[in-house]
Amino acid sequence: MDFTTVKQLYRQTQSYLGQRVRVGGWVRTVRDVKTFAFIELNDGSFFKNLQVVVDEALSNFAEVVKLGVGSAIIVEGVVVDSPGAKQPFELKAEFVTVEGTCPTDYPLQKKRHSFEFLRSIAHLRPRTNTFSAVFRVRSLAAYAIHRFFQERGFVYVHTPIITGSDCEGAGAMFRVTTLDPDDPPRTPDGKTDFNKDFFGKATNLTVSGQLEGETYAMAFRNIYTFGPTFRAENSNTPRHAAEFWMIEPEMAFADLNDNMVLAEDMLKYLINYVMENAPEEMEFFNNFIDNTLFDRLQNIVNSEFARITYTEAVELLQKSGQSFEYPVAWGCDLQTEHERYLTEQVFKKPVFVIDYPKEIKAFYMRQNDDGKTVAAMDLLVPGVGEIIGGSQREERLDRLEARMKELGLAREDYWWYLDTRKYGGTKHAGFGLGFERAIMYITGMTNIRDVIPFPRTVRMAEF
RNA sequence: UCCUCGAUAGCUCAAUGGUAGAGCACCCGGCUGUUAACCGGGUGGUUGCUGGUUCGAGUCCAGCUCGGGGAGCCA
Numbered sequence: 107m108d109f110t111t112v113k114q115l116y117r118q119t120q121s122y123l124g125q126r127v128r129v130g131g132w133v134r135t136v137r138d139v140k141t142f143a144f145i146e147l148n149d150g151s152f153f154k155n156l157q158v159v160v161d162e163a164l165s166n167f168a169e170v171v172k173l174g175v176g177s178a179i180i181v182e183g184v185v186v187d188s189p190g191a192k193q194p195f196e197l198k199a200e201f202v203t204v205e206g207t208c209p210t211d212y213p214l215q216k217k218r219h220s221f222e223f224l225r226s227i228a229h230l231r232p233r234t235n236t237f238s239a240v241f242r243v244r245s246l247a248a249y250a251i252h253r254f255f256q257e258r259g260f261v262y263v264h265t266p267i268i269t270g271s272d273c274e275g276a277g278a279m280f281r282v283t284t285l286d287p288d289d290p291p292r293t294p295d296g297k298t299d300f301n302k303d304f305f306g307k308a309t310n311l312t313v314s315g316q317l318e319g320e321t322y323a324m325a326f327r328n329i330y331t332f333g334p335t336f337r338a339e340n341s342n343t344p345r346h347a348a349e350f351w352m353i354e355p356e357m358a359f360a361d362l363n364d365n366m367v368l369a370e371d372m373l374k375y376l377i378n379y380v381m382e383n384a385p386e387e388m389e390f391f392n393n394f395i396d397n398t399l400f401d402r403l404q405n406i407v408n409s410e411f412a413r414i415t416y417t418e419a420v421e422l423l424q425k426s427g428q429s430f431e432y433p434v435a436w437g438c439d440l441q442t443e444h445e446r447y448l449t450e451q452v453f454k455k456p457v458f459v460i461d462y463p464k465e466i467k468a469f470y471m472r473q474n475d476d477g478k479t480v481a482a483m484d485l486l487v488p489g490v491g492e493i494i495g496g497s498q499r500e501e502r503l504d505r506l507e508a509r510m511k512e513l514g515l516a517r518e519d520y521w522w523y524l525d526t527r528k529y530g531g532t533k534h535a536g537f538g539l540g541f542e543r544a545i546m547y548i549t550g551m552t553n554i555r556d557v558i559p560f561p562r563t564v565r566m567a568e569f
Numbered sequence: 570u571c572c573u574c575g576a577u578a579g580c581u582c583a584a585u586g587g588u589a590g591a592g593c594a595c596c597c598g599g600c601u602g603u604u605a606a607c608c609g610g611g612u613g614g615u616u617g618c619u620g621g622u623u624c625g626a627g628u629c630c631a632g633c634u635c636g637g638g639g640a641g642c643c644a
Contacts, residue, residue: 137603144603157604175594192604215580215594216605222636223580277643314644339642340570352644431640442640495644540644553637554644565635 107182111151115185119195122185129156129197130180130205132233135216138171145173147181147197153239153386157188157196164202175216176208176233221556228560228569236395239387240557243380244545250379251332251353251541254372260355261326265315267334270307271519278338279310280348311336315354316536317470317523320499323356323534324526330355332541340564344553345491345543349562356536362472362481362498365535366458369485369494370411372539373456377403380548396550402488403548405455412457416440416479419448419459426452439466442491449486456487469509471497472533483537490547496537503527 110127131149138144142161149156158181160170173179180203188196213227214234224231231237252262268282284304285291291302300308315331322329335352355372357364381388381403392399414422423434423444432441440448440459449457461479464471471480485494500506506527510517517524545557555561560569 135605137606139600139603139606141601142603144606146604159602161601189602190604210595211579212594213579217580217593218605219580220637225636335644337643341642342570343640343642344638346643350644492644538644543644 112147112149112154112156113152115156115195115197116152116154119185123187123195124184126182126184126200127197128180128182129158130178131156133173133175133177133179133208135175136171136173143167143171145170145179145181145199147179148233148238150238153235153242153384153390157190157193158183158199158202159196160199160202164199166202166204169204170202173204174208174210174212176212176214178205178208179203180205221553225555225561232559235390237556239384239390240545240549240551241559243384243387243549244557246380246383247376247545247548248332248541250376250383251372253379254375255328255330255355258328260328260330261322263315263319263322263326263329263331264333265312265318265331267312268305268309269312270305270309271317277313279313280336280338282309282311313337314352314538316356316538317520319354319356319536320534321522321526323358323536324530324532327358328355342564344555345546347542347554347558347561347563350554350558351541353539353541354536356534358532358534360498360535361533362460362483362535365496365498365537366411366413366460366483369458369483369496369537369539370456373485373493373544374407376544377407377548391550399550406487409455411485412453412455414448414457414459415461416459416463417461419444422452423447437463437465445484445486445491446488449491450488454488456485456493459484459486464509467497469513469515470499470506472500473505473509481535485537487547489552490543493543493547494537494539496535498533498535501527501531501533503531 107126107128109130110122112129112131115122115127129147129149131147134146134148134155136143136145142159145158145160146155147158160167164170181197181199182201183197183199185195186198188194190196214230219234224234224237232241255262285298285302291299293299303309312335314335315333319329319331331352331354333351334349336349338348339346355368357368388399417436419440420434420436423430426447428447430441430443432443434444448459449455460481460483461474462482463478464473464480467480467482471482473480481498483496484492487493500509503524506524507517510520542554542557546552546554549557551557555563
């Protein structure tokens with residue numbers, strides 16, 4: 107007999123009532139009285155458990171009622187109406203096969219565990235309610251991202267994980283090398299000779315696929331990347347990981363306004379998709395993780411995102427009467443407390459902040475006519491902070507080269523990037539969305555370590 | 570990297586400088602519809618590590634390790 111999934115039983119209950127089925131899953135808890143018992147079984151296909159009823163007529167009844175939490179079993183039986191209030195149906199067991207017992211030192215119990223403890227058993231935590239919900243939502247969200255872009259004709263580009271340009275400017279990088287760290291080959295002046303390395307040059311893990319993405323936007327018009335990204339920063343916060351996933355769309359013949367429209371549409375699409383396709387999981391998050399979640403997400407889906415220029419934001423903050431730990435001054439980057447005030451107190455919804463001073467933004471951002479600002483955008487959301495960073499790109503070769511010269515960037519390191527401006531360049535724009543930050547925002551989870559299966563953070567690469 | 574809080578049973582947590590405890594888990598017993606089942610009994614400790622103060626340290630002090638939160642960096 108083929109396996110029936112618990113999801114099928116919940117979604118098509120009527121067609122299964124009275125039918126014999128076979129279900130395989132893991133024991134979440136056993137409640138027994140003298141002559142019968144209830145087993146909560148989770149088979150991974152669905153957030154909710156299946157209640158299995160076993161009684162002493164079962165040949166291995168004594169063995170079954172002693173099964174520990176976490177045991178793997180296969181149950182054959184008949185689906186029947188349940189007299190209990192908390193489930194619409196149950197499985198009356200005729201045969202129970204014990205696939206794998208679970209000894210008493212199993213760390214997971216039928217009670218609440220702290221997220222900190224569960225991080226120490228990252229190989230077992232997907233078996234808990236919260237992580238079952240988080241990682242099913244993560245999977246659905248990844249699919250939703252692809253659907254959103256594919257429906258709009260965006261081409262999915264696989265930009266390289268290993269990059270030879272150590273000058274992408276987005277932060278500290280992880281070196282990739284096959285050289286012996288204890289005895290590397292040396293150049294005559296005593297430095298490590300990366301010419302002898304695997305690629306014949308120094309290479310690193312990518313911090314962004316943007317520069318490569320731009321080259322494909324100049325061929326396919328609209329593209330997106332979705333892949334792992336690595337930052338070797340010594341960041342110790344609930345919002346940073348050394349390895350995370352980033353989505354980076356890039357559009358040709360597009361400006362900053364098109365960019366904001368895309369970002370807003372994408373976030374709304376993502377939320378709607380997850381709400382529709384993971385209702386049980388989202389209900390759980392709203393009930394047990396963050397009871398303002400539904401209000402917040404509804405507010406996002408139903409409202410227009412606010413827009414404000416950096417200059418307006420600075421004036422607004424200065425006039426707010428709020429006492430900030432860091433004073434607000436034009437030319438300084440907005441501090442977290444400023445960003446939070448804007449999105450949580452002033453607008454109470456996502457807000458795009460645009461047109462930042464060029465000094466605090468990357469070299470490739472398009473210079474505005476005022477000579478002081480660039481066409482950058484950060485999307486700030488309540489609770490999480492910066493979730494998207496993007497810009498219209500500087501497409502004018504002379505302006506781009508001039509800016510690079512000001513910043514001391516070597517032209518020859520970027521020769522292929524500059525070629526995109528030289529050969530048929532056009533205005534274009536794009537952004538980066540931190541996938542984990544989006545998952546945090548959608549689920550209400552507050553630590554990035556709890557929305558990525560095996561998180562890599564400072565001093566943490568177990569599993 | 571800086572600031573701050575913390576580390577006690579397998580887990581979640583108590584314990585005024587004076588005999589280390591509870592709930593859950595686990596073991597034994599009871600219970601004919603349970604819902605993190607319930608009721609009774611029992612097992613379970615190098616109080617993160619090293620040193621110091623004290624008649625006496627889980628508690629006070631110093632250093633270290635690990636973890637949480639905040640900041641910076643950013644997505």
